[in-house]
Amino acid sequence: MKSLFKAFMALCFVMALNACKxxxxxxxxxxxxxxxxxxxxxxxxxxxxxxxxxxxxxxxxxxxxxxxxxxxxxxxxxxxxxxxxxxxxxxxxxxxxxxxxxxxxxxxxxxxxxxxxxxxxxxxxxxxxxxxxxxxxxxxxxxxxxxxxxxxxxxxxxxxxxxxxxxxxxxxxxxxxxxxxxxxxxxxxxxxxxxxxxxxxxxxxxxxxxxxxxxxxxxxxxxxxxxxxxxxxxxxxxxxxxxxxxxxxxxxxxxxxxxxxxxxxxxxxxxxxxxxxxxxxxxxxxxxFPVVVSGIYRISPVYVSTKSLDIFGGSPADGTRIIIWPSHSNNNQKFVFRKDVHGYYQIKSLLDTNKVLTVRGAATASGTLVEFRTIANTDNQKFKLYNRGNEGFSFAPKHAPGLRLEVSGGGTSNATNVVVGTSNTTSQAQRFNLIKF
CATH class of the missing domain: 3.40.390.10 (Collagenase (Catalytic Domain))
Known part of the structure; x- marks a missing residue:
């Protein structure tokens, strides 16, 4: 299906609808x-x-x-x-x-x-x-x-x-x-x-x-x-x-x-x-099957496709912030998705597969930074992928389902922070394409 919206009429089903209102x-x-x-x-x-x-x-x-x-x-x-x-x-x-x-x-x-x-x-x-x-x-x-x-x-x-x-x-x-x-x-x-x-x-x-x-x-x-x-x-x-x-x-x-x-x-x-x-x-x-277990992906904002999520400075240290940066093929822009419970994933980087994207401090406030941190299997390290079809995916942290991964302020400058913001289905800053390497 080229859409998530399809239909076929029920051939012999007719609901009893009378003319009176x-x-x-x-x-x-x-x-x-x-x-x-x-x-x-x-x-x-x-x-x-x-x-x-x-x-x-x-x-x-x-x-x-x-x-x-x-x-x-x-x-x-x-x-x-x-x-x-x-x-x-x-x-x-x-x-x-x-x-x-x-x-x-x-x-x-x-x-x-x-x-x-x-x-x-x-x-x-x-x-x-x-x-x-x-x-x-x-x-x-x-x-x-x-x-x-x-x-x-x-x-x-x-x-x-x-x-x-x-x-x-x-x-x-x-x-x-x-x-x-x-x-x-x-x-x-x-x-x-x-x-x-x-x-x-x-x-x-x-x-x-x-x-x-x-x-x-x-x-x-x-x-x-x-x-x-x-x-x-x-x-x-x-x-x-x-x-x-x-x-x-x-x-x-x-x-x-x-x-x-x-x-x-x-x-x-x-x-x-x-x-x-x-x-x-x-x-x-x-x-x-939005992602495959063996797949390696670049994560790019839909509105600025020439840039991708990046681990700042290529540093594998705990607490390193996630930013956007011009797309390249280094490991700090290569991510794999480890499936957790229904619809939720841990997002690892090839820079250090023992670390994942994490909402800093398990905070629930809009604007909280997303960082790179050692796997602890906590809910702030798990993201639900919402399939937006042609509009990419949005990512909701399990500990705060009303939030979404977001490029801060919808910015396009290099090193703009990636944060979590209040869910907004009209915001392009909260939509990302997964590009398989």
Whole structure:
């Protein structure tokens, strides 16, 4: 996937939406402009404005649909509601948004086959064969592992159903029920698995307007959710018209002669359902394997790509500060990432592999220096990598998840200090590219 945002319509799933409307009171009157709800039959359509972008969520009997085939939890729905608050701190907004969809620890997904008593033997055999085929294709292409569940509390459970849908991402203690009507179509099965891996819709990536024109006024009322944009997500690569996760131009159209989505030149396109694309594969690899154990990397600020993180003066002494300096190939700019717990890494230097990047004194104040110090396995020596797609990575210290690695003041001068600052998803000073040597 060339993006972390993909989608495919649930072929046979139709939510019961009636024509009658009834406005609902919001739970917070102060948020009337940002949160509104309309009742249609047995469903409630919630409109949540996040960073100026409308996000629609359809609630059906306590289940929250972020698109026709993508389900979010009550906690994720509440997180979206919280993001509508204008005076929410930048730090809290960033933490909520970036943790909205989590990946599976160690790139390992546990699963359970469907209940054989719910279908004929022939259906069951076909279902299992399609699941295995989907897993094999995903593993061979990306390296993500799928392991049959024994006692693991978090796992995927496949269900033969009247529609196709999946929850979004990994949740602690959560069981992802992947419902499938088209259980014998490997492309659709892979699509729903990718939702459970934490992948969203291609036409929902924040930069989609650079590639396509979306006119939700042409969408059947109640189906606007299929074109949601959550601005704090980030795409990977260019828009992928070959992705298995992309809608066709005319999907959910009021009038099929007036498609809701076209290319910039007004031409239409069809989504393919044969299997994952090269872009899909690249996106999954970026999401689950941002660095490799054997890799050596230069860490460069996205806004000043000619410079890189550097151990000041090439000194291996404890307490040496980290700065930016013109890129070179000496060991004080060569870093390796040692994986710790889920999503966290120690960042070593080839200058001295017994030392790692450390937040000085385990401080939690914005502006605290980052230094080079002997490994003590403390939380201020461990950083979580948030994948920002085309915008690089941000690094959050484990002891202070609301902070991010930052070039002090967004400076470009040689020897500008590298510090930790309050999380800000719009700050280029907090985004870094990893360039493999």
């Amino acid at each position: 009834k406005n609902l009171e919001t739970t917070d009157p102060a948020q009337n402009d940002a949160i509104s709800s309309v009742k249609k039959g047995d469903s409630i359509i919630h409109k949540l404005v996040v960073d100026g972008q409308p996000n629609y969520v359809v609630e059906v009997n306590g289940t929250y649909y972020y698109s026709d085939d993508l389900i979010i939890s009550q906690e994720q729905f509440n997180a979206l509601k919280k993001l509508t608050v204008n005076n929410l701190s930048t730090q809290e907004r960033s933490t909520i948004a970036q943790d909205f969809a989590a990946t599976w620890p160690n790139a390992t997904v546990y699963y359970q086959y469907p209940d054989p008593t719910t279908m004929t033997a022939a259906e069951y055999n076909s279902f299992v064969a399609t699941i295995d085929n989907a897993f094999n294709k995903l593993t061979n292409a990306t390296g993500i592992k799928f392991v049959k569940r024994t006692i693991q509390p978090e796992y995927i459970r496949f269900v033969k159903s009247g529609g196709n849908n999946s929850p979004l991402g990994w949740r602690k203690g959560g069981v992802n029920a992947i419902n499938l009507y088209n259980y014998n179509m490997v492309g659709i099965v892979m699509h729903e698995i990718m939702h459970s891996l934490g992948v969203m819709h291609e036409q929902c990536r924040p930069d989609r307007d650079q590639y396509v024109i979306v006119d939700v006024s042409k969408v059947i009322p109640g189906y606007e959710l299929n074109y949601n944009i959550l601005s704090t997500y980030a795409g990977y690569g260019t828009f992928d018209f070959q992705s298995v996760m992309l809608y066709s131009s005319g999907d959910f159209a009021k009038d099929r002669t007036k498609p809701p989505m076209t290319k910039l030149d007004g031409t239409t396109f069809s989504g393919q359902r044969a299997g994952i694309s090269a872009g899909d594969i690249a996106g999954l690899k970026s999401l689950y």
